Amino acid sequence: MIISPPLLKTAQGNQSDEDWLKGLMPFESKGNYPISSLLAWHGGQHIEHTDTGTRGEPVRAIADGKVMFARKPSPLTGENAKPDLAINGGSSDGCAIIKHSTEIGEGLEGQVEYYSIYMHLKQVFVQKNQPVYRKTELGSVGQCNSNNAMHMEIICDDDNLKKLVGREKGNLDLSKDGRMDVVYGDMHFYLPAGATFYGAQPSANSQTGAGTPAYISTTPLFISMRFEKGNCKMSTRQENPEILGEYTCIGNEIIETDYEYNLYKAATTLANRNEIASSAMYELLRFGRVINIDNETAIPAGAAPHWRRVNYPDGQGWVNLNAVSIKKYSDADFPHWMGWNLIADDATPDSQCNSPTLLGWLDSDGDKKYTSKELVQVLGQDKVKERLSRSICKFPTEWEVATLNTRYEWIKTESDLLETPLDTDQYENFIKLITALCFWAEADLGITADHWHFHPREFIGHFRKCGWLSPNELIQTIPITVKKLSETTFRSENIGSNTAIQTRVNRWGRHLNIVLRKYSIDNTIRRVFFFANVWEETGYLRLMVEGNGSQASYAPWYGRGLIQLTHLSNYQSYGNYRGFVTRQITGQFSALGWDPEQLIAENDHNCIDTAVFWVNPSASAIGRNILIEADRGFSIDVALQTARGTNGNVSIEKLNGLDGRLQVAYYLKYILLEDIPLQDFEVLTFTWRRSSVKTGQRVVRGQVKRVFETGNHSINVDILARRPL
Incomplete structure (x- = not known):
């Protein structure tokens, strides 16, 4: 899953992902989740926005999906204005709802669906049934009770709750290990x-x-x-x-x-001390158990x-x-000791929260009575906000017209909580406003009105730790074209049709996800540089064996695998790491004791698992874990160092495929990171070989040899995103 907040701004300095997200979606907004100061259920988060600058920052899709409902906003002023929307200072009725179908792990249990709702938009740019992709502009922030803010919800049905969270109710079962088909994060x-x-x-x-x-x-x-x-x-x-x-x-x-x-x-x-395969021991140290x-x-x-x-x-x-x-x-x-709670214990039909669990959290003095003053004080506490934010709650939507009176009659009755109830006129105005904003029947999402709600910021932050990529997400990591150096000129090459790329992803995608998770190449910046190198190495998942390798001087130890093993010593190292059984065999592989054609070239998982090269300092060409370089952040220098680690620690003109590696890194900056493209290309200036053919000369041991000469290049990188079928 790839997911990001609905408003995007560049992280500052060394700001952590958590702090960056808090700044974009702060708890201090006036719309609390999952309850308001009057103890009414509230299914989402209000996100305030300043709209500074000449153009307000647009509201964007948090992930790939399909628009299930889109409502253009009604004017708040002028002759065509809806008077009902002006109540309480004015609220925009623009709305968009997206259905997201993605993956968070293996098999059917890893295939999930959820919905994101964007309410109070002053502009809506999308229409029903339109496919959208992460960061697609949906609209702009409007008014919510006169404030410059939007309301956002993330919801799902019962079946998808079990897939997303791993259980249907209660705490995590401590009598057995957690699930193995879906594993990510801490x-x-x-x-x-x-x-x-x-x-x-x-x-x-x-x-x-x-x-x-x-x-x-x-x-x-x-x-x-x-x-x-x-x-x-x-x-x-x-x-x-x-x-x-x-x-x-x-x-x-x-x-x-x-x-x-x-x-x-x-x-x-x-592993050596316990007589266990190093690869299995790696999983024990990485996950606490072997999951593959x-x-x-x-x-x-x-x-x-x-x-x-x-x-x-x-x-x-x-x-x-x-x-x-x-x-x-x-x-x-979703461990309960990390604050995650499933709340579904309010059986009452109205919109007031009568959950014994939540009420118990809020009863600061233990008298089981709740006043408005007490609730304002308790709900303002950071500790309470944090606890409430990780409650996953089941209650009816607030956007269904047919049940408005059933859900809101209670606000006309005086109580400890509501010292000044609404009179008849106030209540009618309130119902008019909510009616004008409702959409549930019209949207017809196919799930019941009584469904599960997540705090949007907590949902987004949690699943940003999930590195498993769906087929559609993986397809987008492969660009449409790259420019390759041909003599001294760059010529555009088409990487392959969507159908061809889909076929490759269908074969290799599961193994890629398993291996990237194992070797912690599961955050966005690490994947940018990993894909930039292995896509070039494999012809974009087309070739897993070195071309004409059998004719190489080092045959039969030519390149095989995602990051191609070359030379006998590297094959021996990988076989020892995986615990491959060595036998007395005859033929070309006798020195190795196992057949690399059978165990690597013809074994899809092992073929991809050669990615261990990246985290094995003794195999990496730069002599250290390549993740160290990737973690420095996005820059052309990091792209060069990860290329050297993958292809060879040589002078820059000798790096094979550097033109493709750099272009893919720049392309992926817009697919995997939070950068927003301003046009369909970005200028890339770099030093490499002047020509694709060796034009220089060098005397080596008395003999003249042809060599590559260095030169400077400036090209337009095509960053137009590949979109799935």
Whole structure:
């Protein structure tokens, strides 16, 4: 899934993705989720907008999809104005609804649908049944009760809730590991009471530590493992004994610098000591368990240790996260100890929130009475806002005309909460305004009016951690054309029709997703540079074996795989990493002991898994994990360094296919990152070989050899996006 907020602005400096999103979609807006200050259900988030500059920032599609409903806004002023919309200072009735069909993991359980709703637009640029893509301009922000703001919702039905969240109700099941077909984001571990912690780091193949334990837990603990730009951050939580369902952090995060960058070395070291394939051990350290059981040897709980230093109450120690009693999960499981709650316990027909769960959270003094003053105070607390934002709630839409009176009659009756109820005229005006804004029957989305709601910012932020790409998203990463150097002139080459690209993606897409997830090439900037290189290496997924390789001087050890293995030593290294069985065989592969045609060229998963090249410093041409370069952000220098790491650490004129690699990186900047193209091309200026043929001469050991000469180039990169069929 690729997803972004409805209003886009460039991140500032080293601003984290989380802070960037908070700035674009702040909680401080007047429309609270999932309840208002009058304790009425509110299915979305109000997003205020300043519209500074000569042209207001447009509202954009958060992801690819199809427009299911579009309503052009009615004028708020002038002779054609709708008087009902002027109530409460004026509200725009422009609206667009998009259905998003995408993937977050493998198989049917990974295929999901949800809807995004954009309300209070002063302009609407799209129409019903129109396909839209992430960042497509939908309209512009209008008025919401006189404020320059829009209302946004993200909703789904029962079937898709189970796919999106992994369950239908209640807390996560702690008796078993989390799902394996959908895995992304941070990894989490449930440690029941009785977990043993040691003061000193145990040996790599020891199931227990030496000496007396430093601590044995008396209550359940929850460990989270997060990779971030090479570092690994470990945090510990426990339930607050005084507040049911609230989990608090123990101490500060423990940060292990460069742990992610050194994961290959750690995996091979531990694998050798435990006599387990390094590839399987890599998954244990990456996910806490082996999840690709179709292609890896499983490591059952207790079979090999996974020692990590973590916090426990009043201290730190080493704990084996692969002990038999410990269960493993990922962000894809929406762990309740991370604040995620499924709320569906309001059986009343009106729009007032009567959920015992939420009311319990808001009852600050425990008297089970709720006044407007108390609610304003409680709802203004950051801690409460955060807890409410991760509640996934089921209640009826506020946009259905047929049920308006049933849902809003309560606002005419005085109560502790509503000291000044609406009189008859006020109520009629209120109903007129809501009626003018309603759309549910007309939109006819095909889901019930009583459905599940997500806080938009939390939904977007959560799924930005999901790196699994749907076929349609993968197709878009391959440009339509690139310019290739032909002698001293660049000529445009067509990469292939949508039908041809679709065929390639259908074959390789699943394996690409599995491998990119494993090697943490699952955020947007890393994928930009990875795809920029492997698309060039493979002819855009067309070739997985080096052309005319059998004629090469190093045959039969010519290139095979996504990042092509070349030379006997690299084949041996990869075979050892995967744990391939070596045998006494005859013929051209006798020195290797296994057949690379069978195990790589003809095995689709293994073919793609050669991407391990990127995270293996000893195989990378630059002698370090290439993720280190990609994490520096987008620049032509980073593009050059990742190209050197992939193709060869040579002088710039010797880098093969650099013209294609750079152009694809620039193209992907607009597909995968948040950049907005201003036109259909971008000027790229770079230094490379002057000509595609060797025009220079150099004397080597007394002999004159033809060599490439350097030259400067400036070309227009075609950034027109490929769109699926």
